[in-house]
Amino acid sequence: MIAVEGGGGLWLVAGMALATLLVRFGGVFIMSLFPLGPRGEGFINAMAGSVLVAVLVPIALEGDLGGRLALLTTAGGMLLWARPMPAIALGVLVAALVRSL
């Protein structure tokens, strides 16, 4: 346990910052230790989209109605206009409206 009084809180913050910097640099650093073959490239390429999907899955499958409709609206907007910003703005608006009901 670290007491927050007397600057201890800032040491805790510094620890969090260092841990986060470690993972920001870590992915590229670990990759640089291994030669990159076709399987490694396949792994990286497939992982990229999967990370995005994995972030979305709990919201899409287990989220509240407002959150789900926000994603649906964004998807519809992307298919219609193929431009992210209006699609995102509309999605957020739908979430706010549904939740205010």
Place this chain on the structure above:
Amino acid sequence: MNGPAQAPEFSLAAVRQGFWRLLPLSLFVGVFGLAFGLAAVQTGLSAAEILVMSATVFAGTAQFAALEMWGAEVPLLPLLATTLAINARMLLMGATLYPWLRLLPPGPRYRSLILLSDANWAMCLNDLQQGRNTVGALVGGGIALWLTWWLGSLVGVLFGGQIRDPAALGVDMVMGCFMLSMVLAGRRTRLTVLAWLVGGLAAWAAWRWLPEHSHVIVGGLAGGLVGALFPGLGQK
């Protein structure tokens, strides 16, 4: 894969362009930063702790999680373990940029990662995969996100109480909607679609049955495994 032959552009012009491209989204992130500042004040953090945290940690979910553990005394190892667990997805995100970043000298390679976060990573990766060989979105977009996140936290500290519940405004959905738009705008091959399915299912299973915050790692690695097993599917 469309193997890059040249190092990605890392110039002031590219950074500036990335900044402006992600600034609109960053304004939403600023509201989220405001919510963090407010919640942190209510938890009892000092203004210095809040502002230093937002400036140096710059990771929303991990910062909110830290508030849950904060008190007069804070357990150091659980705090660090939680921070690492929540931010471990950055390991995977950084790794996906490696085929391009390895062509930069180590200095700029690691400098470009200092402000790595969800939105600027996703936009930069889309750029690179579509042949825009630049890290402008990663660095410039990172600066836009960092600036608005910090300024939002500052406003939250100064004028707390304006926004009690960011979820009511839908602001918590900004990242989800952005990630989805990047999935739909991204490059699609038979490999990526199969990886989405496998990764998505694995993430869902992890979210239900494994410890909290593990689902992004599990889903990303499971999807990546598909690519390692069938590298030939990656061609269009």
